[in-house]
Amino acid sequence: xxxxVFLDMDPGIDDAAAIMMLSAFSELExxxxxxxxxxxxxxxxxxxxxxxxxxxxxxxxxxxxxxRPLAKRARHAYIxxxxxxxxxxxxxxxxxxxxxxxYGPIAMIESAKENKDLWxxxxxxxxxxxxxxxxxxxxxxxxxxxxVMGGAFNLTKYGVGNVTRFAEFNIWFDPEAAKxxxxxxxxxTFIGLDVTANPKVWISKNEIDNLKETKRSSILRxxxxxxxxSYGSFVPHDPIAAYYLINPExxxxxxxxxxxxxxxxxxxxxxxxxxxxxxxxxxxxxxDADSFKNAFLKSMEF
Ligand code: RIB
Ligand code: CA
Numbered sequence: 514x515x516x517x518v519f520l521d522m523d524p525g526i527d528d529a530a531a532i533m534m535l536s537a538f539s540e541l542e543x544x545x546x547x548x549x550x551x552x553x554x555x556x557x558x559x560x561x562x563x564x565x566x567x568x569x570x571x572x573x574x575x576x577x578x579x580x581r582p583l584a585k586r587a588r589h590a591y592i593x594x595x596x597x598x599x600x601x602x603x604x605x606x607x608x609x610x611x612x613x614x615x616y617g618p619i620a621m622i623e624s625a626k627e628n629k630d631l632w633x634x635x636x637x638x639x640x641x642x643x644x645x646x647x648x649x650x651x652x653x654x655x656x657x658x659x660x661v662m663g664g665a666f667n668l669t670k671y672g673v674g675n676v677t678r679f680a681e682f683n684i685w686f687d688p689e690a691a692k693x694x695x696x697x698x699x700x701x702t703f704i705g706l707d708v709t710a711n712p713k714v715w716i717s718k719n720e721i722d723n724l725k726e727t728k729r730s731s732i733l734r735x736x737x738x739x740x741x742x743s744y745g746s747f748v749p750h751d752p753i754a755a756y757y758l759i760n761p762e763x764x765x766x767x768x769x770x771x772x773x774x775x776x777x778x779x780x781x782x783x784x785x786x787x788x789x790x791x792x793x794x795x796x797x798x799x800x801d802a803d804s805f806k807n808a809f810l811k812s813m814e815f
Contacts, residue, residue, distance in 0.1 A: 618641045697792070701794045
């Protein structure tokens with residue numbers, strides 16, 4: 514049975530890698546990609562999604578979404594993803610046929626209405642998801658499941674921040690949106706730094722260099738080149754979250770309520786099981802690293 518998934522992303526090197534991985538699995542059908550301001554401006558995250566769609570000849574529409582967080586000022590991650598958002602590779606974009614004129618949050622809602630059992634994977638700030646939930650209060654119930662790359666829950670020793678010492682980027686960029694999302698969905702799974710910041714899941718330069726030459730591996734080598742020069746390995750935050758759609762059994766999960774801070778400790782995510790009106794989310798605490806890495810590397814050779 515094909516699993517239908519809608520992607521909400523801020524490409525972003527690892528977002529792009531997640532699109533390349535997911536599109537290699539015939540058991541998944543990507544229904545659409547909405548983009549959001551995050552790693553870089555929404556104009557660039559949109560162009561980057563289109564570049565990957567074009568390069569891999571995917572039959573997928575791209576829907577430009579929110580250009581700024583709900584309340585805070587946008588502060589992008591050029592230092593990690595480059596000014597263009599794909600490692601300053603300036604990949605070519607030859608045509609814009611994948612670009613829809615439909616706004617991202619609207620496209621999400623309509624896709625959920627048109628596709629029963631739709632999954633949604635969010636690997637950027639949660640602004641589009643929050644807007645969709647405000648526009649259509651029943652939106653959370655329309656989804657089969659929501660998978661979010663985001664948060665640092667201190668459930669493992671890796672669950673500490675990567676923007677400040679307690680805040681993960683996607684949540685920190687738009688904490689008000691994360692607050693809305695973490696209290697609106699009954700079927701949300703959060704894959705945070707507790708799992709993705711564990712070196713056992715990182716991809717080494719050797720592993721990437723040894724990939725046989727395909728469109729995917731060629732693009733991957735280009736977009737991670739500067740990243741690996743700076744950080745030594747490729748940290749596949751978004752591909753790991755995407756892998757939950759492929760092999761959820763390979764993850765260890767705990768159920769907790771999530772508290773998101775928006776003030777002095779902006780973007781901090783803690784687990785809280787004592788509040789009255791708490792809505793439990795599923796939070797990943799581990800993943801089978803070999804299973805993920807084999808699947809990721811194999812998909813790049815597809
Ligand atoms: O903290 C890592 C997350 O923030 C990833 O999704 C990365 O692409 C950035 O959006
Ligand atoms: Ca991302």
